[in-house]
Amino acid sequence: MKLRDVLFIALIIFVTFILLIPTLLGSIGATPPGDLRNIAKLYLYLTYNIFNKSFWTASPEAVTAIVWDYRGLDTLYETIVFYTAIIAALMLYSEILGQRDVVGGIGLSFIVKRGFSIALLAIIAVGFSTVLHGMLTPGGGFQGGAIVAVAPVIALIVFSRKLFDYSKLSYRLLVALRSLALTGIVLVPLIPLALTLGNGFIFQNQVKTLARFSYPSTIIDVPMGGSLLLLNLFEGIAVFTAFMLAFIVLLYSEDLSKKPLEGEDIGY
């Protein structure tokens, strides 16, 4: 054991204790606090308060209500970060986007293919159920999108690239779908503003004292949460297509992926 290692171990333990002391003294202590912060109490109390409808979100699930209504703008900008990160990853491969891979590949054995094709259906059903029940049970656009994204990613490995290169769900269609979903996310908050001729709020969900616009609070026979269902659906599609695009591009064979680097080997 060298001196360097001992020093690092000592440093790690020291940092942990330094962090632990203010946590103990200041915020949570040896047991967690008994009471919530006031803002959390307010959100919990108002999210499905059918007696005081001036602040409610028509959604019994507090997390979804905070994500897309109370702190909706926050999530909108997070979505922009998400969009930018994926676009940046795609831009590194801008020359080969949408091309068919040079290596065909046959995928894994047919036992895996047959077993997975059944699981594929189940994953998609579970994912979309999570997206569409985001305002009733745990779930929503981010969760469901991430669950559905698992399906095409594993399909890409199990069935090999050929399935995606020769299917109708091409690169262009995926990008179009993703752009449509993102346009939906932008439009849903703006619709109240347009329909009330400027008297509404951005990200207005239910009726307020100053602005008389509201999305429907129930859909068929369950609480809809107004715009929450639409935003969840669009976010789910955006997340799913974005991860699918990113993995399709990352899983290109080495021969094709080196193409964007050609001619760069002279200078750094």
Next chain:
Amino acid sequence: MQVGIGYVENLIFILMGIVSLTSIPFVILAVKSRDLLMAVIYSAVQSTLYSLLLFLLLAPDIVLVYVAVSVGLLPLLTILLVKKVGRYEA
């Protein structure tokens, strides 16, 4: 009633402590190991333990997204990376 709740609370605190203590060796192994593939697997085990911890902390929303992302997609992404850059750390 009061006694029952206190019992459940202590049980959950103990479970949380055990789960988080178990995750420490896996984190150390993931950082120390020279075999990158094994490091990915250790990190996936740590993610599984964390998802259990999040479930105990009553955050079902986070568990849903965390299982899909940190146990499913992220190890896959890292294994892809390891496959392309080579398995062993020099």
Next chain:
Amino acid sequence: MRRLLKAIAPSIFVFFIYIVYSGNITLFDIVTGLVIAIATGVILGPLVVEDWKKSLSLPRFFKLVTYIARYFLIDEVKAHWNVIKIGLNPRMPIKPGIVRVPIRSKNEYAITLVAISITNTPGTVVVDVDKERGILYVNWIYVVNEKPDITYKEIAEVFDRYASKIFD
């Protein structure tokens, strides 16, 4: 048209999973479930279903249900019992080895079902498959005999009989 017929069975499956996962049956669940199920079925139908007539036949489906019940109640229990006997025996009477098991089912789904069933019972694991010659290579915990007809009878006969009835 073919595509729509092929979409029926996967759609029913997706709808079933959707309702089970949602946990309650309101009109909202049924409407959204139908939309998702039909969309998924039409998109993924050709990938999953080879022959739509087989996928919609009810007798085959009931055969599958009886097979699943029989598998978990009889075959699994028997195999577990054997392995427990070996495990508790102080002399550890194991003689592991890889044997050839010929099977008669030709369909891909049928071979998959046989292979999964063999792997899931303790004591036997399928390590490789040769589809053209219809042979499974099985790692067996106690090799009684290497002759193909005996291995077939010991390991795969029940599964194979049901699988060829369900899928072929």
Next chain:
Amino acid sequence: MFLITIASLYLNIAISIYGVIAKPNLVKKFIALTIAQDSINTVAILMGYRVWREAILQPPILLSWSPSPKDLQDFMNRAVDPLPQALVLTAIVIGLAVNIFLVSTILHLYRHFKTVDMDEISKLKRGAIVEETA
């Protein structure tokens, strides 16, 4: 025991940050970074936990769709803090998107330099600069 949970999460953060700083291999740095992200997110969730003093805790989801005032009061007294959960929820998915970008940059570095070792990359870069200026 609750203290042990907090302490071990902090320890995990410290170890993974050590990994990010001290290991020269970029893939190892990436793995350590993801562990750090997960630990920090879990600490954020931990801040929203509360003690089971009055009643059995529940996740922040109202179960009845036509609640009475008592139900609402009960919900407020029994649910855990939803705010950190909402923040971490977006952070995890966006973290994965940023991680995908990181992976693609690491792959580009590898294709360019034929190695992912930071020390070797800086050596190669120095060599190239000397070559160009000479």
